[in-house]
Amino acid sequence: MADYVLVAGAWLGSWAWADVVSPLRAAGHGTHPLTLSGLADKRGVPAGQQTHVQDIVDEIERRDLRDVVLVGHSYSGIPVGQAAERIGDRLTRVVFVDSEVPVDGESFASGWWQGQAAFEALITDDGYWPPLGAAEFDGQGLTEEQVTRLVEGSTGHPAATLTEPAVLTGALGDLPATYIKCLLDGPEPNDTVAKLLTSDRWRLVTMATGHWPMFSQPTELARLLLAEAA
Numbered sequence: 001m002a003d004y005v006l007v008a009g010a011w012l013g014s015w016a017w018a019d020v021v022s023p024l025r026a027a028g029h030g031t032h033p034l035t036l037s038g039l040a041d042k043r044g045v046p047a048g049q050q051t052h053v054q055d056i057v058d059e060i061e062r063r064d065l066r067d068v069v070l071v072g073h074s075y076s077g078i079p080v081g082q083a084a085e086r087i088g089d090r091l092t093r094v095v096f097v098d099s100e101v102p103v104d105g106e107s108f109a110s111g112w113w114q115g116q117a118a119f120e121a122l123i124t125d126d127g128y129w130p131p132l133g134a135a136e137f138d139g140q141g142l143t144e145e146q147v148t149r150l151v152e153g154s155t156g157h158p159a160a161t162l163t164e165p166a167v168l169t170g171a172l173g174d175l176p177a178t179y180i181k182c183l184l185d186g187p188e189p190n191d192t193v194a195k196l197l198t199s200d201r202w203r204l205v206t207m208a209t210g211h212w213p214m215f216s217q218p219t220e221l222a223r224l225l226l227a228e229a230a
Contacts, residue, residue, distance in 0.1 A: 009074025013040020019218035102166035128156030140210025
């Protein structure tokens with residue numbers, strides 16, 4: 001059986017996977033939702049980009065997990081992709097859920113669609129990226145209740161994790177990977193992901209929902225994740 005390590009995106013913690021965990025465990029798999037440093041119940045813990053990479057590697061090594069399906073959503077695809085190449089033969093597959101992917105020497109901020117300066121202008125004086133308000137979840141296939149859960153559960157995201165560069169030692173396209181594209185958030189993966197998908201080790205799966213499928217379609221997301229351990 002596989003061990004799923006689940007890492008949510010910006011502003012979120014392990015709690016975000018609550019509706020996905022049950023079907024994975026019911027199928028007999030180990031399931032390990034992870035909160036990254038500086039977020040949710042770990043708010044206030046100092047964190048940079050490499051702190052988040054180490055959070056993931058440490059969780060896998062501490063638990064001596066094998067046959068790991070490593071899942072990264074949104075922002076967390078960046079540290080997840082780095083961690084995937086550092087855990088060696090413990091990795092079965094890395095799954096990127098509508099996520100960013102790491103580019104060596106680049107950061108989340110440097111890949112921001114409006115440019116790095118525009119992103120850095122969003123950071124508060126105390127060094128956090130503020131969570132989204134309810135209206136910013138419109139058009140993502142979420143119910144009012146789901147939006148409320150997201151808004152109430154989110155915490156500010158430590159800026160250093162978003163501005164520090166990724167460090168890759170190999171080619172990301174050489175990892176066994178699946179990219180799940182959530183179509184309400186845009187019909188096509190970005191150019192970096194599209195290039196990676198030309199690798200015979202990568203495959204593309206789509207979901208007819210928005211950017212937060214662990215809330216909007218948790219049962220379908222769990223079904224897709226279970227297929228990655230087959």
